[in-house]
Amino acid sequence: MMARISASVYTSHVPAIGAALDQGKSAEPYWKRVFDGYEFSKAWIRANPPDVVFLVYNDHANAFSLEMIPTFAIGCAAEFQPADEGWGPRPVPVVQGHPELAAHIAQAVIQDDFDLTIVNRMDVDHGLTVPLSLLFGQPPASDYRWPCQVIPFAVNVVQYPVPSGRRCLALGRAIRRAVASFDQPLNVQVWGTGGMSHQLQGPRAGLINREFDQAFLDQLIADPERLAQKPHIDYVREAGSEGIELVMWLIARGAMSDKPPRVVHRFYHVPASNTAVGHLILENPQ
Amino acid sequence: MALDKPYKDVPGTTIFDADQARLGYHLNQFCMSLMKAENRARFKANERAYLDEWPMSEEQKQAVLARDLNRCIAAGGNIYFLAKIGATDGKSFQQMAGSMTGMSEAEYRDMMIGGGRSIEGNRYIGEKK
Numbered sequence A: 001m002m003a004r005i006s007a008s009v010y011t012s013h014v015p016a017i018g019a020a021l022d023q024g025k026s027a028e029p030y031w032k033r034v035f036d037g038y039e040f041s042k043a044w045i046r047a048n049p050p051d052v053v054f055l056v057y058n059d060h061a062n063a064f065s066l067e068m069i070p071t072f073a074i075g076c077a078a079e080f081q082p083a084d085e086g087w088g089p090r091p092v093p094v095v096q097g098h099p100e101l102a103a104h105i106a107q108a109v110i111q112d113d114f115d116l117t118i119v120n121r122m123d124v125d126h127g128l129t130v131p132l133s134l135l136f137g138q139p140p141a142s143d144y145r146w147p148c149q150v151i152p153f154a155v156n157v158v159q160y161p162v163p164s165g166r167r168c169l170a171l172g173r174a175i176r177r178a179v180a181s182f183d184q185p186l187n188v189q190v191w192g193t194g195g196m197s198h199q200l201q202g203p204r205a206g207l208i209n210r211e212f213d214q215a216f217l218d219q220l221i222a223d224p225e226r227l228a229q230k231p232h233i234d235y236v237r238e239a240g241s242e243g244i245e246l247v248m249w250l251i252a253r254g255a256m257s258d259k260p261p262r263v264v265h266r267f268y269h270v271p272a273s274n275t276a277v278g279h280l281i282l283e284n285p286q
Numbered sequence B: 001m002a003l004d005k006p007y008k009d010v011p012g013t014t015i016f017d018a019d020q021a022r023l024g025y026h027l028n029q030f031c032m033s034l035m036k037a038e039n040r041a042r043f044k045a046n047e048r049a050y051l052d053e054w055p056m057s058e059e060q061k062q063a064v065l066a067r068d069l070n071r072c073i074a075a076g077g078n079i080y081f082l083a084k085i086g087a088t089d090g091k092s093f094q095q096m097a098g099s100m101t102g103m104s105e106a107e108y109r110d111m112m113i114g115g116g117r118s119i120e121g122n123r124y125i126g127e128k129k
Helices: A015-022 A029-047 A099-111 A126-136 A165-180 A210-222 A232-239 A243-254 B018-023 B025-033 B037-045 B047-051 B058-065 B069-074 B079-089 B093-099 B105-113
Strands: A004-011 A052-057 A072-075 A117-119 A149-155 A187-193 A262-272 A275-283
Touching: A004 A126, A004 A165, A004 A243, A015 A029, A015 A126, A015 B093, A029 A126, A029 A262, A029 A275, A052 A126, A052 A243, A072 A099, A099 A149, A099 A165, A126 A149, A126 A187, A149 A243, A165 A187, A165 A243, A187 A243, A210 A232, A210 A243, A210 A262, A210 A275, A232 A243, A262 B105, B018 B025, B025 B058, B025 B079, B037 B047, B037 B079, B047 B058, B058 B069, B069 B079, B079 B093, B093 B105
Parallel strands: A004 A187, A052 A149, A052 A187, A072 A117
Antiparallel strands: A004 A275, A072 A149, A262 A275
């Protein structure tokens, strides 16, 4: 039995969502409207527990400063500590990696012409831990750990130019091939995070574009090949300078089968802090 | 041939590209230093003296002292790095983002609750609203 990718999950990773959870504000009406969209997802993942989550996210000037800026970095370590982003580390468990599968994917994908940076020491910021919190909730003190192993996959979307949508989709396909050749019966999910429309800087801060976001979700489901042709400038102009994080969703989409996926859940809400929250769960056909 | 920068005509937006990153290298690395609690304490105790330890331009230092994030960005700062200054001051990302818009904190928060800033009239510099 080989490893297989059963599903992909897409979600925004707004830091304020983590802060709201950590400060016990999730029942406040403002935040409840966000978390209600994930109630289904928490039940779904309890019923469909992954062995490993391959989690595509971006670092926000925490693990990587301007000293080194890898475009694609795969975390191959046994564990990853939650980063202190300046407010103190989030009170969440240490992230357990899967070094064997991560090394396998690195070797396969690099030989498939994608020049990954291999990282053996890296703190993980809200980009990675907020999606885990949204899907798994806060682990109980009696069993204080995330319920699966996680391979962090960091994409540079901070210093322009970020990788193209086309390259992200193709990379996802290479990851799909790599997972399928791993000789252990693991249930793997690939998560794409970040977005949706938002801009955190300058006089245009606060930009939200619902029409863009909904069209992006439609096309991600139905025609990722065409979506992958969307140029950077369309993201910047239409979805905001930080909305360009959405290219990362194409990596997760590329990791899915070429057959149409089953749309298990779709959610969209404005706002969480400065950002539009989007969330999708797609299952591969059996 | 010069690099194509099609994002120059997006209003109220500075793209953190290689040129901006070069301009802002020391400013952004100063911000990174604030991830350590002891550096945050030293910075708060004497901001000017702490800034003078960094090979930043006078304009960059003045922009930081004034907490003028638009000026910081014009001088090569990037928001994810500048957020470390906000964290040191106990500000949220929403307070930081709002501070760049000319709106009050309450006005900005209400705009977001109302669905955010519309894309209409905000795609191109000089576009009619």
